[in-house]
Amino acid sequence: MNVVDEGAGLEGLAFDDLAAALRADGVSTAHTLPLFRWLQTGKPAEFLGPLERWIAARGGVKTDLEPVSETGSADGTTRKFLLALPDGQQIESVLMGFPGRFTACLSTQVGCAMGCVFCATGQMGFRRHLSAAEIVAQARLVAAILERDHGEKLRNIVMMGMGEPLHNFDATMAALGNITDTRGLNIGAARVAISTVGHVPGILKLARHPKRYSLAVSLHGATDEERGALIPINKRWPLAELMEACREYSAIKRQRVFIAWTLIGGVNDSTEQAHRLAELLRGMDVHVNLIPLNPTEGYDGREPEWGNVVAFQRILQDAGLPSTVRQRRGIDVDAGCGQLATRRD
Template identity: 70%
Template structure:
């Protein structure tokens, strides 16, 4: 079922060209759109001409406002998780992850998630609604502001790996990223944006034809339909054969696919799984990111033993398949992969 773009009343969900069109429609010189766009996205306001000032007078909700309900800093000193309140009292979580000289914002695209992955806290919540473009952009804007204020650095990377399935909310996600990557605003380089999916095939195919060079990350976690279906129920709708075909098409058109593999003790961390994964990805330009399972209240599985993680990685590398182990950040504050939910404590 196609997903339509939910219109946002706030102006900060509009691309620069759309903002120009809005000004033209209302009889304001579109030459002022760039300055207005910069103010909406960064808070930096220059001098506005009188016609634009009059146009702005009395307009409520120019920008999407997020209420910071809680802010939790990890013991690692580099990771901060935010619980944001939205206009309808819904709540989402976003994460700021810092590395020396590089700061990354992990953004949500939905309240909850409809994909139902059993080891994911967001999937355990169920689905409430899509976020609109302004609500996604507002997260990026807030995380960028805090990066500058607290660390004196620019936010340079975005990963759409927070709450929700980004490709299930394709139009609003693409709209928000067009805004966030515009050089007149936050100026995130499109090549520094990564979009994660559990295998939403229609979205993958649309992303393959999208002109922006965003990266694709596919959460795989299983090498046959039965075992993957137990972890990721949506696999019953979009089975592995169709998913890998979509990944091949994306790879042929856009380049490398990042494959996420969550290693669960006694479930998918054996050497046999590593060898089968090599065969599954044969012919796809892929890089495997190994993720020891992060704990959630709704799933009893445990993270794989470190020795098995290393053995799994070595098998992939020996077969010529690039593989890294994701650096764990923010696990103590439930800010890691698969841990985001709308908790207040």
């Protein structure tokens, strides 16, 4: 019996699967809890000596990501990490500080297949999925840095880094299962947000997943024509199908869906488009996050004028739709929403 995905890293295994792996090789399952805790948090464990041969035989030595660079934002609360994966590929993760809390923004893929025109990751194209272990390793690294430098525990996760989390559904769910396990990093499921550009099959699977993670859907257009010009996969999963999936998610989970709308000057920031969005979302349990466009090298769109942002939000609020203008973090170091990317060699 071999329940381990060889080479993927033991930290990608759920607690019960780790116990099964030990049992299958005749190793006492009494080691499961301290081994799992070490794999998930990276904190020293004296017991490892007897298990070193077993860990090596399983190809499951911790997936420690090698920091290539770390860049701090002028806001003093945002830090971006460029991390090398075991195969030489690279990803970016971000630690963001807000009043009373810190949030880690994690990646789920190297690049992205969704091709959103204003997103630096989408401009890279798709290279590969991350394993559950590689996703866990980001959280472990950021949590350790936060505790070392600020004496704080990581309590919030957003799956809004590089990649489409629901395109890499199984690895993302496996990683989050471990990240939210009380025996590991112990981050509450309610403090985890998963962002999607509208991967309808993934939304429907997430609706039936036992954990109650928050769902954030990137919309950016209230008609198929407008949205399709920004988000190519709208042609595969058009707005009517996406909205129905969001309604089904809310009905099953009995929780609100967060709608992300990147405001692009002269493209989707008009009062007419705000009214169309309000009509599209009528009767739905949603909260709209308005995000002024962050610049990327591959897209020549411009930020909206502030007056347009205020007018857009007022129309939504008058229609009974709660909305927030997203705080902009790390823009000066390309750590903001839609700015994460790595260079192709």
